[in-house]
Every structure is written in structure tokens, then in C-alpha cells.
Amino acid sequence: MISGHGDLVAVRITRAVNIGVAGVVSIWHFGYHGSKLITHWSDYQSQATTLASWTALAVIDVIGSVALLRRQSHAALARTLAVAILVVGSIGTAAGPPGGAIADSSWAWSSVGWLGVLVLLRRPIVELGVLLTANLGVTAAFLALDNAFDEPMIMRFVTVTCIAVGANVIVALAGRLMQEAAQQTTEIAEAEVESYAHKQAADEVHARRQERYEYLRGQVESVLRGLADGTLDPADPAVQRRCAIEAARLRRLFAENDDVPNPLLHELLTCVDIAERRQVEVDLSTLGDLPSIPIAIRRGLTETPLAVLATAVSSARVTVVSNRDEVIVSIVADAPPDAQITWTTCPALSTVRYREGANLWVETRWKRPSPLASLTTIP
Structure with missing residues (x-):
């Protein structure tokens, strides 16, 4: 400008x-x-x-x-x-x-x-x-x-x-x-505008790095510390599932910086890859065109599928349904009842979960806010 x-x-x-x-x-x-x-x-x-x-x-x-x-x-x-x-x-x-x-x-x-x-x-x-x-x-x-x-x-x-x-x-x-x-x-x-733009970009990169570092400290540090001091047993299935979840989070975090046409699908695929490495059969299907989604919303949409995929025993099915105003990510997997699934806490998302026998079904939904909802009513 x-x-x-x-x-x-x-x-x-x-x-x-x-x-x-x-x-x-x-x-x-x-x-x-x-x-x-x-x-x-x-x-x-x-x-x-x-x-x-x-x-x-x-x-x-x-x-x-x-x-x-x-x-x-x-x-x-x-x-x-x-x-x-x-x-x-x-x-x-x-x-x-x-x-x-x-x-x-x-x-x-x-x-x-x-x-x-x-x-x-x-x-x-x-x-x-x-x-x-x-x-x-x-x-x-x-x-x-x-x-x-x-x-x-x-x-x-x-x-x-x-x-x-x-x-x-x-x-x-x-x-x-x-x-x-x-x-x-x-x-x-x-030249001044270009210099200012470079500084802004550098500051944004630094802020994103700091954010990722704090995120890793909060999620991964306790697991690594427990494994290092012996308080967590690597042979324990619960610890293994927890490590799988944190590994999926790390892969998703790295994938957030990739320049790809569909960031949400790209991040889900990194989670699918973690599960497939554990010999879990995963079926990923999509319907509709994905809109532009803020990174915080993408994290919320992938958080529960990430945890479910990391704890699935043998099979999982991930479905993404979207249009210009709404995105729904659902997953069905044979996750153990004692699996410590992390449910998303993002206030902009709604989550529904249901268990039937060995299968766990979870649906996470994001709906684009209406422009009228952003208007402030003055009393």
C-alpha cells in the first residue's frame, strides 16, 4: 500500500x-x-x-x-x-x-x-x-x-x-x-516498505517458533522427562500410546509450515502416516472443497483424530466433509476403552463422541462464524 x-x-x-x-x-x-x-x-x-x-x-x-x-x-x-x-x-x-x-x-x-x-x-x-x-x-x-x-x-x-x-x-x-x-x-x-515487510515476516516466524516451542514444552516435555528419569515404562501399552500421540503431534506441528494447497488434509495425512507405521489400516476420504481455515481451528479439528489414530489397534476410517461455511472431521477406530484420548477444547468447535463395543466414533465440527455474529450490540 x-x-x-x-x-x-x-x-x-x-x-x-x-x-x-x-x-x-x-x-x-x-x-x-x-x-x-x-x-x-x-x-x-x-x-x-x-x-x-x-x-x-x-x-x-x-x-x-x-x-x-x-x-x-x-x-x-x-x-x-x-x-x-x-x-x-x-x-x-x-x-x-x-x-x-x-x-x-x-x-x-x-x-x-x-x-x-x-x-x-x-x-x-x-x-x-x-x-x-x-x-x-x-x-x-x-x-x-x-x-x-x-x-x-x-x-x-x-x-x-x-x-x-x-x-x-x-x-x-x-x-x-x-x-x-x-x-x-x-x-x-x-526500500523502507520492503525492509519493514522483511522485519514483520521475521518477527512472525520468530513468534511462530516460540509458539511451537511452548507447545512442545507443554505436550512433549513431560513424556520425555518421564522416559528419562524412569517414571514412565516404555513397555507399558499406555505409555506407548502416549508416545504415539506425541509423535503424531510433532509430525502435525512440522506439517503446519508446509506450503500445500490443502493444509488440513496434509496435517491429517501426517497423523495417518503415524498410524500406518504401526500397521493400522487407515481409510481417508473427503467430500467437498475445503475453505481457508485458521491454523488454530486446524489444530482443533485434527487434535481428536490424531489421538484416536495414535491409539487405534488395527483399523480406522477418517472422513472429511466440507463446504464453504462448514468443515466436519469424523473418525471411527477400534481404540481401546482405556486409551487416554485428548478431546479438543477449542471453543469454536463442537465435538460428538460415541462408543459401540470396540469402536470409538468421534465427530468434530467447525462452522464459519456469521458476519452478523461479530457485531457488538451496544446496550
Whole structure:
């Protein structure tokens, strides 16, 4: 979620920069240069050529703005527009008064620079540098051809071009730096999110390990301690059944971490395997599709079948019936009457058991809570 938010911020900043640059260039060409065109209309040698040049650059302005705002400024399009800007701008300068390439009436050389910023904003800065250098060369060539390069004109040319080129480069660099800063901010946010996710995963793994350790201490430690200090006799059938139950619990515990499509069936199969190793014939059948079941519920559903399978003498039948809202696990086995069966204590489950002769039948049922049941009634 945070990563997606970071990407959205970067996109918004980039769009704001693009809108800002497109707006500045359009105001400069349509507003400032348009007013110059009207004010000095009578000064131009070819008014039709001047108007056509200004209009052509206006069209390029629109095309470049649309491409920039849609982020479609491909290299071929950007370079083609840059060349067109330089050619049309040169024609506009040529249509001006003799020696007036940078006079008050001149607008074309300035439009070339600003439109170059627009169409080359997402291109390497060196491409804008080439365009600006070429524009200065063309402007200087017009002044030289008109023999206008006296000392005052040289000072004016240096001053005006430094200010104009400086403004073009500053805007281009500022836009690029803002976009790069937004991208870097997004990358940093993504790295922080990834680091936080790894920490959460590590904490969850550690918590699960601690939980399993506490579970083993509570279930297995007493058996191991009794076997070690001699208080439990390995030859005693009751002790053997108890060891079988704890072994099944261990196998189930390890199986809980396996990445399998049906965790409940996978955990039941580990219990079945323990029984089959004792030469117990086990029949496992399923009906219906299993829903997603929390691990605590799975433990409760497998606890009683686990104990019954571990104490079965010769045969057992396990049946799993399920739908999207309910899971029923039942087992019938020839468990001895004196077998110490552990009944599940999970409050979310209901258990029914019945003994007939040598056979023990146990059914454990879990029903998904209704959404209405989770609502709290305020008195």
C-alpha cells in the first residue's frame, strides 16, 4: 500500500512539473512573443512569413505540450520537433528587420530556446545543449551577415543570450531534478516498505517458533522427562500410546509450515502416516472443497483424530466433509476403552463422541462464524 502511494506521489510530481513547463512555454510564446508580434508588426520585412513562423511554432508548442503531458515524448518525436523548431525559428529571424536578430522586435530566437526546453525535457540534457548552441550560432550568423556585430552589439548579444540560455537551462534542470527527486523518494519508500515487510515476516516466524516451542514444552516435555528419569515404562501399552500421540503431534506441528494447497488434509495425512507405521489400516476420504481455515481451528479439528489414530489397534476410517461455511472431521477406530484420548477444547468447535463395543466414533465440527455474529450490540 505504501509503495503504491509512493508511485502515485512520483507520478503526481512528474505531472505537475510537466504542466508547469508546458504552461511557462505556452505563456512565453503565446503571450509575450505574441504581444511582440503585434506591437512590432510593421517592423518585419515579410509579415506573412513572420506570422507563418509564429503560427508553426505555436503548433509545435501544442504538439510538444500534448506529448509531454501524455508522457509520449519518444526520442524520434522529440528530435524531429527540435529540428523543426530550429528551422522555423531561423525563418522567423530572417523575416525580421535587418540586424534585428536580438532586437526588441525579435522573438523567434527566444522561442527556439523555450520550445526546445518543452520538447527535450525528458531527453538527456546534452540534446538541449546542442539545440541552444545551434540557435546561438544561427542568431550570430544573422547578425554577422547584417554587419551588426559592433562592440555594443557584442555586449548585448553576450548579455541577452546568457540570460536567455541561463533561464532555459535552469528551467530544464529544475524540472529534471524534481522528477529525479520524486523517483528517488519513491525508491526510498519502497526500500523502507520492503525492509519493514522483511522485519514483520521475521518477527512472525520468530513468534511462530516460540509458539511451537511452548507447545512442545507443554505436550512433549513431560513424556520425555518421564522416559528419562524412569517414571514412565516404555513397555507399558499406555505409555506407548502416549508416545504415539506425541509423535503424531510433532509430525502435525512440522506439517503446519508446509506450503500445500490443502493444509488440513496434509496435517491429517501426517497423523495417518503415524498410524500406518504401526500397521493400522487407515481409510481417508473427503467430500467437498475445503475453505481457508485458521491454523488454530486446524489444530482443533485434527487434535481428536490424531489421538484416536495414535491409539487405534488395527483399523480406522477418517472422513472429511466440507463446504464453504462448514468443515466436519469424523473418525471411527477400534481404540481401546482405556486409551487416554485428548478431546479438543477449542471453543469454536463442537465435538460428538460415541462408543459401540470396540469402536470409538468421534465427530468434530467447525462452522464459519456469521458476519452478523461479530457485531457488538451496544446496550
